[in-house]
Amino acid sequence: MTLLMPKPEPAIMSRRNELIARLAAILPRESLIVDEVARRAYECDAFTMYRALPLVVTLPESVEQVRAIMALAAEMNVKVVPRGAGTSLSGGSMPLEDGILLGMSKFNRILEIDYENRCARVQPGVQNLAISKAVEAQGFYYAPDPSSQIACSIGGNVAENAGGVHCLKYGLTTNNILGLDVVLMGGEFIRLGGKHLDTEGYDLIGLMTGSEGLLGVVTEVTVRLLQKPPMARGLLLGFASVAAGARCVGAIIARGVIPAGLEMMDKATIHAVERFQPCGYPLDAAALVIVELDGPQAEVDHLVGVVQDIAREEGATTIRASTSEAERLQFWAGRKNAFPAVSCIAPDYLCMDGTIPRARLPEALAGMDRLAKEQGLSVANVFHAGDGNLHPLILYDASKEGDIERAEKLGFDILRLCVSLGGVLTGEHGVGVEKRDLMGEMFTEVDLAQQMRLKCAFDPEGRLNPGKVFPTLHRCAELGMMHVSGGKMPFPNLPRF
Amino acid sequence: MQSACATLEIRDEADAVDAICAAKAKGDCCAIVGGGSKSGLGRYAPQTRALSTAALTGVTLYEPDELVLSARAGARLSEIEALLDQHGQQLAFEPMDYGLLFGAETGDATVGGAIAVNASGPRRIKAGAARDHLLGFRCVTGRGELVKSGGRVMKNVTGYDLSKLVCGSYGTLALLTELTLKVLPKPQTECTLLAIGEEEAESLALLRRASATPCEPSALAMLPAGAAPLALNANAAATRLEGPAISVTARRDDLVARLARGGLRFETLDEYDSKALWRGLRDAAPVAAKVGQIWRISVAPSEGFAVVERIRRAGAPVLAHFYDWAGGLIWLRLETAPDAYAGVVRSVVDASGGHATLIRASAETRATVDVFHPQPAALAALTHRVKASFDPAHILERGRMRAEF
Numbered sequence: 064m065t066l067l068m069p070k071p072e073p074a075i076m077s078r079r080n081e082l083i084a085r086l087a088a089i090l091p092r093e094s095l096i097v098d099e100v101a102r103r104a105y106e107c108d109a110f111t112m113y114r115a116l117p118l119v120v121t122l123p124e125s126v127e128q129v130r131a132i133m134a135l136a137a138e139m140n141v142k143v144v145p146r147g148a149g150t151s152l153s154g155g156s157m158p159l160e161d162g163i164l165l166g167m168s169k170f171n172r173i174l175e176i177d178y179e180n181r182c183a184r185v186q187p188g189v190q191n192l193a194i195s196k197a198v199e200a201q202g203f204y205y206a207p208d209p210s211s212q213i214a215c216s217i218g219g220n221v222a223e224n225a226g227g228v229h230c231l232k233y234g235l236t237t238n239n240i241l242g243l244d245v246v247l248m249g250g251e252f253i254r255l256g257g258k259h260l261d262t263e264g265y266d267l268i269g270l271m272t273g274s275e276g277l278l279g280v281v282t283e284v285t286v287r288l289l290q291k292p293p294m295a296r297g298l299l300l301g302f303a304s305v306a307a308g309a310r311c312v313g314a315i316i317a318r319g320v321i322p323a324g325l326e327m328m329d330k331a332t333i334h335a336v337e338r339f340q341p342c343g344y345p346l347d348a349a350a351l352v353i354v355e356l357d358g359p360q361a362e363v364d365h366l367v368g369v370v371q372d373i374a375r376e377e378g379a380t381t382i383r384a385s386t387s388e389a390e391r392l393q394f395w396a397g398r399k400n401a402f403p404a405v406s407c408i409a410p411d412y413l414c415m416d417g418t419i420p421r422a423r424l425p426e427a428l429a430g431m432d433r434l435a436k437e438q439g440l441s442v443a444n445v446f447h448a449g450d451g452n453l454h455p456l457i458l459y460d461a462s463k464e465g466d467i468e469r470a471e472k473l474g475f476d477i478l479r480l481c482v483s484l485g486g487v488l489t490g491e492h493g494v495g496v497e498k499r500d501l502m503g504e505m506f507t508e509v510d511l512a513q514q515m516r517l518k519c520a521f522d523p524e525g526r527l528n529p530g531k532v533f534p535t536l537h538r539c540a541e542l543g544m545m546h547v548s549g550g551k552m553p554f555p556n557l558p559r560f
Numbered sequence: 561m562q563s564a565c566a567t568l569e570i571r572d573e574a575d576a577v578d579a580i581c582a583a584k585a586k587g588d589c590c591a592i593v594g595g596g597s598k599s600g601l602g603r604y605a606p607q608t609r610a611l612s613t614a615a616l617t618g619v620t621l622y623e624p625d626e627l628v629l630s631a632r633a634g635a636r637l638s639e640i641e642a643l644l645d646q647h648g649q650q651l652a653f654e655p656m657d658y659g660l661l662f663g664a665e666t667g668d669a670t671v672g673g674a675i676a677v678n679a680s681g682p683r684r685i686k687a688g689a690a691r692d693h694l695l696g697f698r699c700v701t702g703r704g705e706l707v708k709s710g711g712r713v714m715k716n717v718t719g720y721d722l723s724k725l726v727c728g729s730y731g732t733l734a735l736l737t738e739l740t741l742k743v744l745p746k747p748q749t750e751c752t753l754l755a756i757g758e759e760e761a762e763s764l765a766l767l768r769r770a771s772a773t774p775c776e777p778s779a780l781a782m783l784p785a786g787a788a789p790l791a792l793n794a795n796a797a798a799t800r801l802e803g804p805a806i807s808v809t810a811r812r813d814d815l816v817a818r819l820a821r822g823g824l825r826f827e828t829l830d831e832y833d834s835k836a837l838w839r840g841l842r843d844a845a846p847v848a849a850k851v852g853q854i855w856r857i858s859v860a861p862s863e864g865f866a867v868v869e870r871i872r873r874a875g876a877p878v879l880a881h882f883y884d885w886a887g888g889l890i891w892l893r894l895e896t897a898p899d900a901y902a903g904v905v906r907s908v909v910d911a912s913g914g915h916a917t918l919i920r921a922s923a924e925t926r927a928t929v930d931v932f933h934p935q936p937a938a939l940a941a942l943t944h945r946v947k948a949s950f951d952p953a954h955i956l957e958r959g960r961m962r963a964e965f
Contacts, residue, residue: 179768180860180888202774224717231714237721238692251938258860259914260888261678261689261728263933264961265946269691269724273717293774313625319648319745358776359814362807418713420626450714451626490715498718505718506708513707513950514720520945532719543952 066113066496069530071161075141082139083119089131096120105164110154110497117158124169126282133280134250136163142526145276147187147219150211152414153495155223155275155531165280167218173197180258181288182241187218187281194286203288206233218281224273226491228324231449237272242285245271248522258285275493276528278521292357295323296367297391300374301348301381305329306425308350311377312448313421318373320366324355325449326398332405332443336397339404344397345381352448353394401445409458413470417481418490421451427484431455434476438469452490479504494532502534516542567610573706573737579611580735580955581704589958592731594634594670598677600662601919602730604926605959611735613672620738624649628712630740633672640671644743652744653690654681660843661920663850672736678728681842682779685885691727693742699734702951712740731957733950747802752834753812754827755797755819760784761865763797766819767886768861770799773818775811778802780886781841787882789840800838846882847893853900853921854893859914861887870908876901902929932961
């Protein structure tokens, strides 16, 4: 399976020198990377399977520079690929050979912390975790905590609508953003929201969040700050079957408890973790559930009791509740080490990201086993159980002939399985280039045409991050005129890239 | 109703496609009406026909332990809430019922209407608005195309998040046919702590202090002396605490200890009284009286008091007001004027950042005054392009949000 990207346009490639000269008039020398070796550093993000050398890399420092670059790109009809910290797992910031890579890493300042209104204005290149660090002394934090939070940037979080382990209770990026400054293709500047709630008019903040860098470049973000809960406790629950573990998770929620974290892992992952760095997980369990409860002490202690009762009723084979902060962290240590642990039992792994209705988990895992056997591969599973977000880790060996292709095929098959169970292709990693060609599994041509028309409203020439998210490229004029009948587009066989 | 015009009953999605395609062919423009409880909202813009979603009823999916519910757009909120209640769950965004403000029946609101106006309530500060709970939807766009977006799972970043876009679009993008919502457990109990006797600005400062404690308030409102539904003889800062009984009590005690100071009197409303208070505040009871025009203003919480003061000083006669969201949401009832004091209100709000919506005024006023906050040129142009991507011929709710579409 080879990823097809839009072909580099000779008309752009041949004007590279002119483009560089004009960019040099906008940017200081250190913000313009022309040299091939230096450009190589940007040839992929955390989705490393596919790479491309960007035409030129720009690292602007001011909104004026971003506007000038976007205006120049529109004038010269050159593509632009925005990039935050480059931690995308779906290739959202994979460069284009005929495109400007617009790196936002120099936008790295926290502009204002407003405790009274419980928000902070930050530049998009600020690390996710840096926001929480900046406000922790006052007892606040920024809630979304993707596992890449020590590296990923808040601008990238907005582009991907990043989640994390606490989002069942505290929401995703989209639920924690109050304002955005955006530069559109062509250089127009738009301010959305601010320190108040619910911008009136169309919710363009909501639309921008999770739009994977296809609609505009974010130059400032106003995030909500939450008060840190006074304490947290963890529970470690072991089950004899995955179905029993899934039932227990459902029972906890049905009983009215929304834990701060609710994670699950299968036997393969439990064993990998215990081999990597033992942390006391029960090796006899087929499924392990980690529950975290946070809040005032009285509430947490009460809820720990409630969850223990439920676990007993659901036949848990192991029930442990943390009695100290050290023990709580130990419960999490295995989960946090799951990915490195899995990379010790197989030379390579591919991390997938489907979401399913939780009750279908036993079916999903059985189906995955079957699909893995067909490819002669195996799968380890970690699972944000509270919200149904699966991370199957496909184990393979890149040095073995055909293994990469088999792993990719298995990944696609697993995502198709998720959709057939009522789920979706991606819960938090984004579509990017990785899942682009599967969009048709979830959406009709008509659904996709409506999404693409929205892109046209922001970027009529399709110059901002093209080749991502949508499996076909249409000209905006064509989409606008298109008449759809019987759910089919008039050109069902339009060439892909 | 905004106007008397032919009403077409939409029984299913195929009906909606036919009706919108027919309207497109004839150059008609269509109102979308559910329970009719929000007909007085938005710009006054008579349409040539009305599409009624009243027959699109029924809950089509409800899985309590997956926290998900789907319903057709015309399903009554009251029916959905009663069903959720049987399972100890709720719509956490606490959608407002506009019946009280418009002197109409309460309980008519449909789920489609709640989404179309991005309804929210006092719990907005903790749980979010309708936009934060819509997981997916089906609709027929102004192009007459059946489109779906999102899904039924909590976490989904597959494609653009159109759910956000239809929330608060007042029917101008598409006729919603079916909605899938995140639902949440009802708290076991609640109480409200009233801090009584401070000046208005100090009461609001106290609410902001309460919001910065770990006591997890789920609502923070300030009622001036005499305001319904409490009608106290002094200002009151109200903090709602929800959760397991043991936690609510502990947090109430903690909050009193953190906020206590000389001259301040505390009272606690038990669950029954607390629920009655927040139902009243949700529906804007303190400003609901029939006389006057009503504004709803969203600003940074610390700006709330100053905004009201500046509006007063600029000469707008304030008949009643109160604050929700720790000062971030202002409800104002002003003496009636042909321009609803829009110039005064907007210039004050613009200076502090935020937006002001004219919620209740006569049709004549809502036909001439911008009901929704004016936008800077670039944003207005983008808004227009977004509208056109769904409804290029301006078939749906023409003029309801903006004069230009």
